[in-house]
Amino acid sequence: MNRNEYLHAAAEVSFLEKEIAKAGLSKLTIMSLKSRIQRTKSLLEEHSENSYQPAKVTLTYRGSPVWGTQGVLAEFGASATEAFSEAVAMIAASISGTLKDKGRIPKRSSNQLLITGAALGSFGFQLEEAPAERQLDLEGTTPVSQAIDLIAELLEATTKSDEELSEPVSRLADRAITAVADFLGKLSSYEASCSLITRTKKFQFVDSEQVRRSKERLSLDNIKETIEAFTGEFIGALPDKRTFEFKTADGHVIYGSIKRDVPNPNTINQHLYRSFKITVNAKRIGNSKPRYILQALPWGQAD
Template sequence: MNRNEYLHLSAELLFLEKQLAKPGLSKLSTMSIHSRIAEAKSSLEANSQHTHQPAKVIITYRGAPVLGAHGVLAEFGTAATQAFSEAIATIAASISGTLADKGPLPNRSNNQLLITGTALGSFGFELEEVPASTPLEMEAATSVSQAIDLMTELLEATTKSDEELSEPVSRLADRALSSVADFLGKLSSYDACCSLTTLTRQFQFVDSEQVRQSKARLSLDNIKETTETFTGEFIGALPGKRAFEFRTADGLVIYGGIPRQIPDPGAVNLNLYKTYDIRLSARRIGSSKPRYILQRFPWADS
């Protein structure tokens, strides 16, 4: 059952209950409505687990600020968790659209995390996104939910090759990357490390030295970005994933992303196999291959 079907059945249940409250119903009609209400309630209860659930993450700490099984320094716990929350809000803003290098974060109030409990068996917190003020599609992935997953993916990638790290880095604005580096800097300044657990992923730093190495790899000095121009033709796009394929005049096929500030990514599929000059932002981490992002549609210049 998808969200529309769930909402339709909920509306039907409300209608039936109103019908049942009307005077003058025959015994047969009353029995029929009772039966339909029971069926609707049963179906809704069976599918209630598919309604949108707020994204959650458990963050735990180890290292110098954690005193055995006794406790964790309050100053560290507060500072580190605040830096983590700031990183999630900044990543969420980067995912949602254009993120300026400075100034207030867009939709900050919608990208907050709640502390809903302490992590059992270790020192840390259970965090959950603030519930949406309006109903969400069952299949909806909020910007905070995506930010939590991308943060976990990014931290894990900082312990892997340049090629693996370049993928999540290519999907984030410089300010978002800096916010993650700030979080890692907060950990390393206290000689600490952390682990993250989400519904689908789990990652743990080995020690504080690995945290320092990861922070260094997210330094903007280690991330090279250039602008490159190619001549050729678009050969396809996946609008939902904001991805495109472009074949250059010499036969090279380029895969790239379409940023959210460019509206209607499906427009690519209306302009296939026509010769264009395109400008791409190319990001490289160390020795990795470039990850391309389209700067604008070439037909927007005409």
């Protein structure tokens, strides 16, 4: 049973429980409904690993603020962990498409992290997504869960090529990237490094010098952003992943993501192989190839 099947089964139980509460049902119908409810609940229990669980991350520190086996400077531990939490909240808002260049972080109270314990065998913390009313996506994840995985992916990518770094960077607003750079800046100012362990990833900086270089690579001065226009035709789109393919008039095929606030991306598949002019945001890291983000759907602008 995958996550979608689990969600469908859970919804079925809810529907059946409402049905059985209705007046006027025969004994036979009630027995049948109870049997279906019990079978479905048993199935859900067998596959409980697909139920929602809060995201978790273990964040540990190394370097000058860590005093041997005795402890870590409280001032550093508090400020660095706060900066990490801020970066996760920024990324969560960016993923949701609600992060603006200035102002409060949207849904900050829903994107909090709790310190649930000390990291065993090292100096750091076990962090967990705070309980909140939240909307899961089709895969049963939340913006915080995605943000934790993405920050781990981003930090690792800062130690790799421009091409590899450009992929996670292209999925984030500048303000979220700056928040991650600020976290790295906090580490660097104390000559510290860190490691992250999530459910899906494990990453560790070699030393504080590598942290410093990673911070520089996330500087907005190193991220070139331009607005470009292409004439051609859409040849496909994946609405759930918010990605598209577009063949330009000269035969070149470009791939990109669709901006979060663009509604109904599935309509692209209803306008394939027709001539349009599209406007995209192109992001480049150093010498990497551009990553394109479709800013709006061009319907009504057909040539």
